[in-house]
Amino acid sequence: MDVLRDLPEATVLREPSDLEPFRRDESHVQGPRPLAVVRPHGPAALRELVRRAKAEGFGLVPRGAGTGKAGGCVPTERSVVVDLSAWPGSLQVSAQDLSLQAPASASLRDVKAAAEAEGFFYPPDPNSWESCALGGTLATNAGGPNACKYGMTRNWVLAVEALLEDGEIHTFGIPSVKANAGPNLTQLLVGSEGIFGLILGATLRLMPKPREFTTLLLPTRHWADLLDLPGRLCAAGYLPSAFEFFDPAVLAELRAHGPEAARRLPGEALAILEFDDRGCGSETFLEGLLDLLGPLTEGLEMATDERQRQDIWAVRRLTSAFLKERHPRKVSEDIVVPRSRLKDFFQRLEQLDIPSVSYGHLGDGNLHVNLLAAGETAPEELERQLYDLFRLALDLGGTLSGEHGIGLAKREAFLALSHPGHIQVLRALKRAMDPCGIFNPGKVL
Ligand code: MLT
Ligand code: ZN
Numbered sequence: 001m002d003v004l005r006d007l008p009e010a011t012v013l014r015e016p017s018d019l020e021p022f023r024r025d026e027s028h029v030q031g032p033r034p035l036a037v038v039r040p041h042g043p044a045a046l047r048e049l050v051r052r053a054k055a056e057g058f059g060l061v062p063r064g065a066g067t068g069k070a071g072g073c074v075p076t077e078r079s080v081v082v083d084l085s086a087w088p089g090s091l092q093v094s095a096q097d098l099s100l101q102a103p104a105s106a107s108l109r110d111v112k113a114a115a116e117a118e119g120f121f122y123p124p125d126p127n128s129w130e131s132c133a134l135g136g137t138l139a140t141n142a143g144g145p146n147a148c149k150y151g152m153t154r155n156w157v158l159a160v161e162a163l164l165e166d167g168e169i170h171t172f173g174i175p176s177v178k179a180n181a182g183p184n185l186t187q188l189l190v191g192s193e194g195i196f197g198l199i200l201g202a203t204l205r206l207m208p209k210p211r212e213f214t215t216l217l218l219p220t221r222h223w224a225d226l227l228d229l230p231g232r233l234c235a236a237g238y239l240p241s242a243f244e245f246f247d248p249a250v251l252a253e254l255r256a257h258g259p260e261a262a263r264r265l266p267g268e269a270l271a272i273l274e275f276d277d278r279g280c281g282s283e284t285f286l287e288g289l290l291d292l293l294g295p296l297t298e299g300l301e302m303a304t305d306e307r308q309r310q311d312i313w314a315v316r317r318l319t320s321a322f323l324k325e326r327h328p329r330k331v332s333e334d335i336v337v338p339r340s341r342l343k344d345f346f347q348r349l350e351q352l353d354i355p356s357v358s359y360g361h362l363g364d365g366n367l368h369v370n371l372l373a374a375g376e377t378a379p380e381e382l383e384r385q386l387y388d389l390f391r392l393a394l395d396l397g398g399t400l401s402g403e404h405g406i407g408l409a410k411r412e413a414f415l416a417l418s419h420p421g422h423i424q425v426l427r428a429l430k431r432a433m434d435p436c437g438i439f440n441p442g443k444v445l
Contacts, residue, residue: 003035003056004080007049009042011086022063022081026128026324027409028331028374029071034061034079039086043169046198049082050167050438059441062194064104064133069332070407072140072193076442082198084135089201093118099158099175103201104135108142111204120206123150126403127320138199141191143403145242145316148363149276152403154190159203162189164196165434175203188429193405194440196433210241210276214286215303215312218296219267223248225296226271227346230339230363236292241276243363244316245269250323250359250370254315258322262315266299271362272316274309319359320368329375331382332368333389337398339365348392354385366402390417406444414444 004012013019014036022037024030035058040046053060059079066073075081089103091114100122102111108129115122124137125144136142138160142153150156159173173179173186189199220226230243246254248269254262279285290297303309323330337345342365349356349369360368369389374382390400390413406414415423426445430437 003052003058004038007038007052008044009040010045010049011039011041013037013039019081022066022083023075025066025068025071025073027069027071027074027404027407028329029074029408031071031074031076031408034075034081037063037081037083039083041086041088046082046163046169046200047167049080050163050165053080053438054436058438060198060438061440062135062139062198064136064139065107065128065131067128067132068136068140068407069334069404070140070193070401070409072405072407072440072443073136074408076408079441084198084200085133087135087200093120093206094175095120097175098206100204100206101175101201102134102204104133104138104199106134108132108134108137115206116209119209121209122156122204122206123147124153124156127317134202135199138190138202139192139194140405140407141403143361143366145244145274145361145363147366147403148243148361149239149241152191154187156205157186157190157202158205160186160189160199161201162196163198163200165436165438169200173203177205191405193407193444195430195444197439210278212276212278212281213241213303213309214275214280214289215309216273217266217301217303217312218271218273218293219265219299219301220270220296221268223269224343224346226269226362227342229271229293229296230342230365232292234339236288238275238289238292239277240273240363242272242274243361244272245359245362246271246319247358249357250319253326253357254319254322257326258315259318261311262318262322265315266301272312323357323370323372327370327372327375331371331374331386333370333386333400334360334366334368334402334404335389335393335398335400336402337365337367337393337396339363341365341396341398345392345396345398348396349389352385352388352392354389356385356389361402364402365398387413387417408443411442411444 061079063073063083084104087105092101123146125146126142
């Protein structure tokens, strides 16, 4: 029996060859072929999908552009992928409310461009910002380099529209930063990875566009010298808008095999440090900063125009895809440690026998520890390595995901290593919001 027969306001894909690409995202996990892929165009499709999912016992797995890193949109047994790429709606900026309304189907690139066209800035900038869907960034609470100063996606969400288990679309939140009428259901949905309902659109918060940047390349001969810099900068009142790094192994690989621009990168390890405060190009600001950098100023390069700045960022932006191309079966983690514990983290990582290389967001302690040989490692040994890594992050007061989320990829570790009370509360919320278990089953919990 075709559980999706005559579904209104929707396109339904059923051919095995059409379903195949929906088995994976950009993580290392792969799911079974979904029962179908549905592209809803209107509320009637969603209402009917919820009714049939409950009646027939299948799951609804939300999907944006499939650029997630934790398998959050990967189907599990007996599920239908709800591909939101055709969900209707347009982008609307309200200059007076400093807000932007957009459907889940909008690309993050278009959202950022629409803000920018009116002189505003929408900070979230996950590495996939040019190809990901806004809906995916809302469901996963995406991060990126700018989170160092501006925080994650959730800091920029004022309201969401979401499909809940009654089959209806509800709006939570208002276009104002002040809204305090009861617990915040907007924020419960953002980052919930589709397990409480499906986010269909949002009202986002904007800010005036930064117009000045200081972008530095900081090469260093002694890799460990970089590790206390994020904390020292913050303590001295310098909050970078981004502070990224490559460890010696990633830098060497980029230099040896990367594109032209990467071959010229200096140092044994390298950081990219950017400020966007008004006045960050002034002499006073730079003097203070150079003072703090001390011996790290040796070999320092500063972008002198926007093109140079973009060239620096281009190399950082391609790192993930570059490593994936060279090590297709690698596992890329995104643990976090408080920036004050970065030195401890790398010292203890060295003692753990986890063959890995690291790069990522040093400024906020969100480290992409990559296990390049994961594909050739025995599963039990790989699990040992990953659990040791997660335990280390937790031990230092951090967490096992900074920005990619839990999804399928980290579900078991999340359940095993989280405080039982935390899981109990999440399960109670799940039962209350999704009593039939139709929303993204088998993810997170
Ligand atoms: C990045 O910052 O490059 C990505 O979040 C990391 C990844 O692709 O694993
Ligand atoms: Zn990242």
